[in-house]
Amino acid sequence: MNKKKVELLAPAGDLERLIVAAEYGADAVYFGENRFGLRSGVGFTLEDIRKGIQYLHDRGKKAYITVNIIPHNDDFKGLSDYVAFLGDNGADGIILSDPGVLSVVKEVAPDVDVHLSTQANAVNLRSILFWYRQGIKRIVIARELSLAEISYISQNIPDDLEIEAFVHGAMCISYSGRCLLSMYMTGRDANKGECAHPCRWEYALYEAKRPGEYFPIEEDERGTYILNSKDLCMIQYIPQMIDAGINSFKIEGRNKSSYYVATVVGAYRKALDEYYKKPEAYEFKEQWLDELKKASYREFTTGFYLGKPYESQNYKTSSYIRNYDFVGMVLDYNEKTGLATIEQRNRVFKGDKVEIIGPYRDYFEQVIEEMYDEEGNTIDVAPHPQQLFKIKVKNRVKPYDMLRRKKV
Known part of the structure; x- marks a missing residue:
């Protein structure tokens, strides 16, 4: 140890x-x-x-x-x-x-x-x-x-x-990032920080004597992501x-x-x-x-840590799994009013149920019941990127706490 x-x-x-x-x-x-x-x-x-x-x-x-x-x-x-x-x-x-x-x-x-x-x-x-x-x-x-x-x-x-x-x-x-695939296919050198991630792309098998015919490598009508790692x-x-x-x-x-x-x-x-x-x-x-x-x-x-990674590729999709949206970051909190100033990161509405996370503690849930613009006017939505707005929070928060919302 x-x-x-x-x-x-x-x-x-x-x-x-x-x-x-x-x-x-x-x-x-x-x-x-x-x-x-x-x-x-x-x-x-x-x-x-x-x-x-x-x-x-x-x-x-x-x-x-x-x-x-x-x-x-x-x-x-x-x-x-x-x-x-x-x-x-x-x-x-x-x-x-x-x-x-x-x-x-x-x-x-x-x-x-x-x-x-x-x-x-x-x-x-x-x-x-x-x-x-x-x-x-x-x-x-x-x-x-x-x-x-x-x-x-x-x-x-x-x-x-x-x-x-x-x-x-x-x-x-x-091997640990030493790759020429991006340079070969796009002209962007992965070894200088410009990787285009062609390993995440969709591929199919092509036979030279059958031009125009593309054969999926797996049982998938769209092809397969044979190089796409988990x-x-x-x-x-x-x-x-x-x-x-x-x-x-x-x-x-x-x-x-x-x-x-x-x-x-x-x-x-x-x-x-x-x-x-x-x-x-x-x-x-x-x-x-x-x-x-x-x-x-x-x-x-778990990669190579527990042995050869026979199940480390995702052959079906290169897309990320996104179950939650990041909707705002806390900039300030007023102890007297219980209002938190938030910088918007995704469109958020009055009535949304959010989770508020912060360092060294568990998240808490609440519904946004009160929502105001910078001048104190009541609003129903914060639609603009990095728009500042205020909400009433039920627990104390601090700068760099974050609001997230589960996708429906």
Whole structure:
């Protein structure tokens, strides 16, 4: 068993999501500017990164910055200045996959810890010890390893080398994300953060001598999604993950919404806190899994952790399962009036039954019986994106609490 408590590591695609991750219980957040990370659509500016690092440090949490592209020569332009900026602003770790990038970090910011990205495909002890000798402080283990393999590795590495592993989120059909399918089919390079996700598309079998005839690979008139993986979910196996020697539980999803981050981080936080209260008496609670299913998800899989994933593909659809709508975020609460100021995220009506969630507590339900605009006028609907409105709430709320509504 790990002597230190396992770190809960959350993704963030912009400053709001970073704050949400921290507020809902993440011990650390990984994020970065889009030039050198594998999510081209993230919204961090250099100033946002500076603010994000400071926000996390003020709360005793850590900031890990993604610099994990597989770079060509031109991709090194501006890298030294960026790494120097990260070092000057107190980044706790830089996540990378390329030896060339590692050399830049060692030259420019030698005091910043370096984490090896899952993109480097570290699947064996010898490779991991090689990277350790190059100055790597943490290995983001490849997704293709079982708990037994990870346990063997953790028992045979130096005490100051940490293991980080994904516990939740989207899975990739290729080896830990090293994929050329997107580049081949769309010209968008997945290894530079521009994946078009062709693994999620619908496919059919085509025979060259029968032009125009497409044969479904499964018994489905629309074809089949033969490359489409289910989402990883290991919340039911927290003791086994800890016993395997994993130091950091990583949640995938830098392109996911603030609501997704809040829901998933909150569920894992509750499970981990319950475990550490009394590990020998720990029992999994089905409500944690139910909570995860209130965020958008594909069907769940345990990936490679329990053995070869023979049932990890969803051949019928690549669509997400969405049972709830995120309808608003709390900005402010007036103790005297009981009115909460909400920023709308989806159309919401007077009379709607909503669940209100917040960090470190269970959600509560209520019907929206009173609804006002910013001037205090009674309204029946908040139809405009990010519209501010007020509602009467039956329990105390605080900023970054969220409203969700079950789909009918």
